[in-house]
Structure formats: C-alpha cells, structure tokens
Amino acid sequence: xxxxxxxxxxxxxxxxxxxxxxxxxxxxxxxxxxxxxxxxxxxxxxxxxxxxxxxxxxxxxxxxxxxxxxxxxxxxxxxxxxxxxxxxxxxxxxxxxxxxxxxxxxxxxxxx
Amino acid sequence: xxxxxxxxxxxxxxxxxxxxxxxxxxxxxxxxxxxxxxxxxxxxxxxxxxxxxxxxxxxxxxxxxxxxxxxxxxxxxxxxxxxxxxxxxxxxxxxxxxxxxxxxxxxxxxxxxx
Numbered sequence: 612x613x614x615x616x617x618x619x620x621x622x623x624x625x626x627x628x629x630x631x632x633x634x635x636x637x638x639x640x641x642x643x644x645x646x647x648x649x650x651x652x653x654x655x656x657x658x659x660x661x662x663x664x665x666x667x668x669x670x671x672x673x674x675x676x677x678x679x680x681x682x683x684x685x686x687x688x689x690x691x692x693x694x695x696x697x698x699x700x701x702x703x704x705x706x707x708x709x710x711x712x713x714x715x716x717x718x719x720x721x722x723x
Numbered sequence: 724x725x726x727x728x729x730x731x732x733x734x735x736x737x738x739x740x741x742x743x744x745x746x747x748x749x750x751x752x753x754x755x756x757x758x759x760x761x762x763x764x765x766x767x768x769x770x771x772x773x774x775x776x777x778x779x780x781x782x783x784x785x786x787x788x789x790x791x792x793x794x795x796x797x798x799x800x801x802x803x804x805x806x807x808x809x810x811x812x813x814x815x816x817x818x819x820x821x822x823x824x825x826x827x828x829x830x831x832x833x834x835x836x837x
Contacts, residue, residue: 615765643824652811653725653828654766699765703824710779711756711824713765 613638617700617714625722628690632717634700635682644676644683647699649716654699657685690721725749727816727829735835736804744799744832746814754778754823755797757789758813760831766813772797773819801834809836 618633636644643661647654658667660676660683667674671690676683687694697716704710726749736742748755754773758766768781772791786802795816801808811833815826 645824645826647828652831653727653813655725656825656827659825701765709768709781710771711758711766711768711826713758713767715763715765 613702613704613709613712615700615702615712615714617698617717619717620715621718621720623720623722624690626691628721629686629688630690630719632685632687632698632700632719633682634684634714636700636702636712637681638702638704638712640704640706641678642703642705645701645703646674646683646685647701649697649699650695657698687719690719692721692723695719695721725827725829727814727827729812729814729829729832731832732830733833733835735837737837738804738806740804740836741800741802742804742834744801744812744814744834746797746799746816746829748795748797748816749827752816752818752827753795754817754819755791755795756815756817756826757797757799758815759783759808760811760813762810769799804836806836809834 615636646657658674663678699716701713728747756771757769760766770780775791791797811831813831815828817826
C-alpha cells in the first residue's frame with residue numbers, strides 16, 4: 612500500500628533551535644515530493660523536489676530528497692515563533708488512484 | 724494569500740442531505756484538485772479537474788462528484804451526507820505542465836454533518 616510517513620508527529624523547541632523534520636515514502640509511480648506549511652487552514656507551498664541530492668533553500672528553510680532511500684528532510688534553522696505550524700509532506704504520482712498522497716504532518720511548536 | 728477562494732467558510736448539514744462547495748482558482752491556473760482533511764490528519768485527495776474533465780480520482784465513493792467550469796472555477800458535490808464526511812474541504816489550483824504539482828490552496832470549507 613502506498614504511504615507517506617512523517618516523523619516526529621510533534622515537536623516542541625525554543626526559538627533559535629534548529630529542527631529537522633522527516634518524511635519517508637513508499638509510493639509507486641513517484642513524480643515529485645512536496646512540503647507544505649499549514650498554520651490555520653490553507654497549506655502554503657514550501658518546496659517541490661524531484662531530483663535526489665539537490666538542496667532547495669528558502670531563507671531559513673531547506674529541503675533535500677533521497678530517491679534511493681525514499682525520504683526527504685526539511686530543515687529549519689534559527690526557529691522563530693512564527694514557524695509554529697503543521698508541516699505536511701506529500702508525494703505526487705504520475706498515475707494511480709491517488710495523484711497526491713499526504714503524510715499526517717509534523718506539528719511544530721516554537722516557544723519564545 | 725494565494726488568490727484561491729472557497730465558499731462557504733462553514734457549513735452545517737444533517738445526515739442524508741446534499742452539499743455543494745465552491746472554489747475559484749488562482750488567476751491563470753487551469754487545474755483544480757479537491758481534498759478532504761479530517762481533524763489531525765493530512766489532506767486526502769478526492770479528485771482533480773483539468774479543462775473541465777476529471778483527471779484523477781482518489782478512493783472516494785461516487786456520491787462525491789465535481790465540476791469544473793470554463794473559467795476554471797470548480798464545485799464539489801457530496802450527496803447522502805454521512806457523519807464521517809465532517810471535515811475541512813480544501814481545493815488547490817495549479818497550472819498544468821511542469822508546475823502541476825505546485826498547488827496553491829484555498830482557505831477551506833469546514834463541513835459539519837449532524
């Protein structure tokens with residue numbers, strides 16, 4: 612069965628800490644892996660990864676994909692209280708019943 | 724703000740009723756996907772529409788149906804509502820092609836079925 616598993620499920624850190632969020636997948640017909648941040652309702656797009664080993668960066672956030680070991684990590688450095696959110700990982704497929712499979716998310720809380 | 728809008732914001736229905744949820748895509752986007760997100764879970768893919776045709780469907784029963792209009796706005800219809808249909812319904816728009824997977828989500832419709 613295709614699945615996307617995120618870990619940890621939740622995390623509490625202090626401002627300034629660095630966090631690493633994990634996403635592993637077992638999905639047929641892989642096309643891309645996506646990261647989203649969900650604060651209240653609408654997930655907001657962070658990264659799309661299609662190639663192994665190429666890091667994507669946006670400010671304090673970065674992400675990398677390993678297609679051999681079937682996982683991705685999302686790093687957040689110098690965390691701020693505004694980073695508190697649920698971080699969702701999703702895999703897009705080229706074909707199959709589900710075009711997009713989401714993990715259950717990692718809930719990050721950053722304390723001042 | 725992504726430019727994707729959804730209506731209504733909240734909705735309360737009773738079992739057996741029917742509901743229609745609406746979504747307006749971001750300007751220039753021609754693909755719309757719908758998701759169901761239960762509390763504490765990730766979004767579950769319902770279906771996707773491209774150029775008014777269904778272009779992929781998740782494991783949802785036929786009572787979940789959709790439409791896409793020539794202006795690329797979309798509707799999600801759910802018939803014979805069940806208690807388990809209570810969830811946040813999200814739509815996401817994107818541009819078909821290399822950017823298809825870069826989806827921009829609307830704020831969602833919270834559906835409560837009593």
